Amino acid sequence: MVVKTEDGRELRSFNFKEEDQSQEVRAVERRVLLETLAGHLPQDTIQYSSRLASIEATPNGDTLLELVDGSKLLAKIVIGCDGIRSPIAKWMGFPEPKYAGHCAFRGLASYPDGQPFGPRVNYIYGRGLRAGYVPVSPTKVYWFICFNSPSPGPKITDASVLKNQAKELVRNWSSELLNIMDSTPDDTIIRTPLADRWLWPSITPPASAGRVVVVGDAWHPMTPNLGQGACCALEDAVVLAKKLALAIKSEDPSSVEGALMSYGSERWSRVFPLTVRAYLVGSVLQWGNPLVCSVRNNIVLPKLVKLGPMLEHTNFTCESL
Ligand SMILES: Cc1cc2nc3c(=O)[nH]c(=O)nc-3n(C[C@H](O)[C@H](O)[C@H](O)COP(=O)(O)OP(=O)(O)OC[C@H]3O[C@@H](n4cnc5c(N)ncnc54)[C@H](O)[C@@H]3O)c2cc1C
Incomplete structure (x- = not known):
């Protein structure tokens, strides 16, 4: 670097x-990553051009999704990975992401x-x-x-x-x-x-409500100053997949909701501090004051910065699937 x-x-x-x-x-390159991930799924698993128009809970805990083309899907489990402007997060009561300046x-x-x-x-x-x-x-x-x-x-x-x-x-x-x-x-x-969106405990809704859960930017949009948004979305997916796989195999009907809640609490302790840290790093890096920039260029960067501790946040072990 x-x-x-x-x-x-x-x-x-x-x-x-x-x-x-x-x-x-x-x-x-994002296109290559998406094509690689999609390439590992059985054909026709992904239905493209399926823009969500509305979402509605049904009395038995299933969720009714209506797409903009008018088609309807009755889902047992909904994983909202629909990005920073997620309609699913909005429906779950999450506040709009806050502009970082x-x-x-x-x-x-x-x-x-x-x-x-x-x-x-x-x-x-x-x-x-x-x-x-x-x-x-x-x-x-x-x-x-x-x-x-x-x-x-x-x-x-x-x-x-x-x-x-x-x-x-x-x-x-x-x-x-x-x-x-x-x-x-x-x-x-x-x-x-x-x-970004700061996930304040007891103030921001939890990651799941019943059998609907949010993942990636839909849940924890963060500024890109640590280069971790997509990495965390991938980590979310691995942790959620492991928990859901165990729950679906179990005979207990409430275990899916439990798995989603467990995913939310496990991932919160990783994504909330990263979101805050990314914001703070961005605030420092965007300083425009000439004196501060001169100190950064002539003292901090050449003499003081150590890369190792600055990369500690990238360490995450997913264990085997
Ligand atoms: C400038 C910049 C630089 C970045 N650099 C990095 C980096 O170096 N490293 C890193 O890890 N991250 C980086 N990120 C963050 C990264 O881009 C995001 O965290 C990541 O794309 C989140 O993935 P996601 O799948 O949650 O959401 P997205 O990638 O936003 O995907 C959401 C998907 O949902 C779909 N969707 C939206 N609305 C609907 C709807 N109504 N119905 C159906 N589908 C819908 C969208 O079409 C899209 O396909 C950067 C971000 C920015 C802005």
């Missing part, structure tokens, strides 16, 4: 294995003849503005820019406008990121207001 200033000066470089033998970074642009640069970068995570720290890029395959490079904004701003769908806005933010930086952005197809660029 390499950390640089906006004018391209290298502040520090880290080797994950040297800092901590158990650590490595794997940058995975910064937004991110993301894009995927394409190099059909091969991308020229080494296998390194590159961070660039500016003032109230930070960016990064990392190769995700021999021909693709993922990049992001995170910037302060008092409000989430209007939704912009014109990809070329998004690209120009993103480029404008780093116009005066060294050209490396701008060149990567120039190799980025417009339609891969998105702008996301960053938001």
Whole structure:
């Protein structure tokens, strides 16, 4: 991993294995991850284009789901993994995610003849503005820019406008990121207001209600400052699958509800502290004060930061399935 200033000066470089033998970074393109996971399921398990329109509890504890195409599903168990704006979480009484004060642009640069970068995570720290890029395959490079904004701003769908806005933010930086952005197809660029939801005990609803449960961003949206949102969603899925498998095998009809509750309490102690920590890290990284940024660039990053303790949060053992 390499950390640089906006004018391209290298502040520090880290080797994950040297800092901590158990650590490595794997940058995975979302499409590849989803296709790989889906590829392990029997054919036709997933029904695509099934947008949920409404959800309703029935007297026997089943749940009636109505899709936007008008079709209805009567479900014994509902696992709501429908993202940060989850209609299922809303129905369960979760508050809307809270805007964190910064937004991110993301894009995927394409190099059909091969991308020229080494296998390194590159961070660039500016003032109230930070960016990064990392190769995700021999021909693709993922990049992001995170910037302060008092409000989430209007939704912009014109990809070329998004690209120009993103480029404008780093116009005066060294050209490396701008060149990567120039190799980025417009339609891969998105702008996301960053938001999270803090799961206060006794105030926020539990992860499950009866036989309906939420997973991933639907339950615990967190800011991406620790790079853990999707990782935690995968961990959730493994823990839930193990508990549900045991419950479904058991003869006790209430065991499914018990399994969902046990999933919620086990995962809460992992995801709540991470959500708070990600928010705090983001607040520090987005500081725009010139004096603070100078201390960060000249003292904290080059001399004080140790990578090992900063990666401790990524340690999680799922045990065997
Ligand atoms: C800038 C940025 C950078 C990030 N970087 C990282 C990182 O480095 N590492 C990391 O681990 N995480 C990262 N994350 C977080 C990560 O993207 C999320 O945590 C992750 O995508 C959550 O997965 P999910 O399956 O819960 O939700 P999603 O990926 O949002 O999937 C939700 C699914 O539900 C579907 N859906 C929504 N509404 C409905 C409906 N009404 N009916 C039916 N389906 C519906 C959607 O179409 C979608 O397919 C980052 C996030 C951002 C914004």
